[in-house]
Amino acid sequence: MTQPVSPHTATATAGRDDSSVRAKELARYLATDHGYGSVFTPLLPRVLVTHRHGSHESWTPDTPVQVLVNDVNAGKQRNVECKVLGHHDQNDVVFCITDEELDAPDLDLGVAPGARYLLLGCSNRSQRKPYSVSQGVISTTIPDANGLIRGDAPSIPGYSGGGCFSEETGKLFAVNVGKDDRNGGRAMLVHVASLLTLLRTHKGAPVPEWDWGEGA
Incomplete structure (x- = not known):
């Protein structure tokens, strides 16, 4: 005998399915180094951001970096050349600038607890x-x-x-x-x-014109 499906179970299953589809869509916004030791995220079409691993010397400005970028359907990766733009000691953020434009996500400048x-x-x-x-x-x-x-x-x-x-x-x-x-x-x-805001401190960084508000 077939048991009725609880509406709560159906909703939870639909939520997992939606998240899986969303994750596959977002996968093109992920890059790694060739050793898969560092993960990079495109912040802007020519700007990647990552967390600083290893020595400070390996992330000095103009240091060349090769990354593997997921293609549109996230089924394979391709090589992209970039170089270090700069890093920030307080939160270990590193910015890199790429030789070519990449797919970059839409940005959300506001987030609330519980999101x-x-x-x-x-x-x-x-x-x-x-x-x-x-x-x-x-x-x-x-x-x-x-x-x-x-x-x-x-x-x-x-x-x-x-x-x-x-x-x-x-x-x-x-x-x-x-x-x-x-x-x-x-x-x-x-x-x-x-x-x-951190990116704006680097000379020549391709920062878009945002409405930063008074005093920014």
């Missing part, structure tokens, strides 16, 4: 897909002393530098730069508005 997100990364290279994804909820939007906000999902290896996208709209609103070991390993995120 559901998809976090892209590359945690398992044994799988066929060149990306992985985790889900979470923004737990606080009040920046800490380093300008970081928090997501409730733990940040695991392979997700530092990955983009944090709205599950509802698909817009990029933050980039993951590590985990908060004092609070259950929660994801530590740099908001897009903060990233654009």
